[in-house]
Amino acid sequence: MKKVIDVLALGEAMLEFNQTHPGQPHYLQGFGGDTSNATIAAARAGVQAAYLTRIGDDNFGRALLDLWHTEGVDTAAIETTADAPTGIYFVTHGAKGHEFSYLRAGSAASLMTPDWLQHSAVRHHIQAARALHVSGISLAISPSALETSLAAMRLAKSEGTLVSFDSNLRLKLWSLERAKQGITQAVALCDLFLPSLEDMTALLGMSDPDAIVDWGHAHGAATVVLKLGAAGALVSDGKRRQHIAGNRVTVVDATGAGDCFCGNLLARITQGDDIFAATRYANAAASLAVQGFGAVAPLPRSAQVQAALASN
Secondary structure, X not given: OOOOEEEEEEOOOEEEEEEOOOOOOOEEEEEEOHHHHHHHHHHHOOOOEEEEOEEEOOHHHHHHHHHHHHHOOEOOOOEEEOOOOOEEEEEEEEOOEEEEEEEOOOOOHHHOOHHHHHOHHHHHHHHHEEEEEEEHHHHHOOHHHHHHHHHHHHHHHHOOOEEEEXXXXXXXXXXXXXXXXXXXXXXXXXXXXXXXXXXXXXXHXXXXXXXXXXXXXXOXXXXXXXXXXXXXXXXXXXXXXXXXXXXXXXXXXXXXXHHHXXXXXXXXXXXXXXXXXXXXXXHHHHHHHOOOOOOOOOOOOHHHHHHHHHHO
């Protein structure tokens, strides 16, 4: 099938309430959900982006649809249901950084099943995508969502679609044992593995970046980009390995920075950049995203990223 979608992501989108002053009950309403953030980041990077999810037939779900339409994200394969709500999460800030609290149990997205992938619009989008992006959160929100995500990855590979997987570990959503099993299964199905150092230390007890990259290759990923936060990223295509330095900025809120990185990385790959050039671009994009509050509002557009690259 002709590939007409550059970046397609699968997961859960939610309404976000982000604390603006530590210790005070003041919250900025926004939007979140890691794979949704990545999709919007890709759209702002200038590529054709689409999203796969289920949302509630409620005000929050309608607000998300409005957001995606505004951002130019294809929503043709998103299912709205009256049987379950749209999820919500809160971000608080303290000495240890940002922390998430969720109201997503029984949400519309968590009730997705592999049969849902056979809906004509959903299957068509996977077949028509150059890249499919899935995350550890896509797997963690429910057992059926895990099976759905893995089935989507298998379908994408069978259709010649690049499969990208971000570890995005959230141990509030599943046990460490289940996380190890699910993430290992997903790494075996992906072409591009996008873990963070923090995630892999928590998941496997590993802190050496090269060892983590080796683990990703050994478990099936052809390409590994290890996110190192302010220190940048360690990139390996299986033949060449390179550390790409981060950009020094003042961090206001790191919520969604990794999602911004993933979305911009995939945007550039689908436009022909090699993994090393795409990572430099994604680093610059993420450094801009952490300078504002919320997961979506600070996501940069291509001109801003190009300007940041030119200034370094």
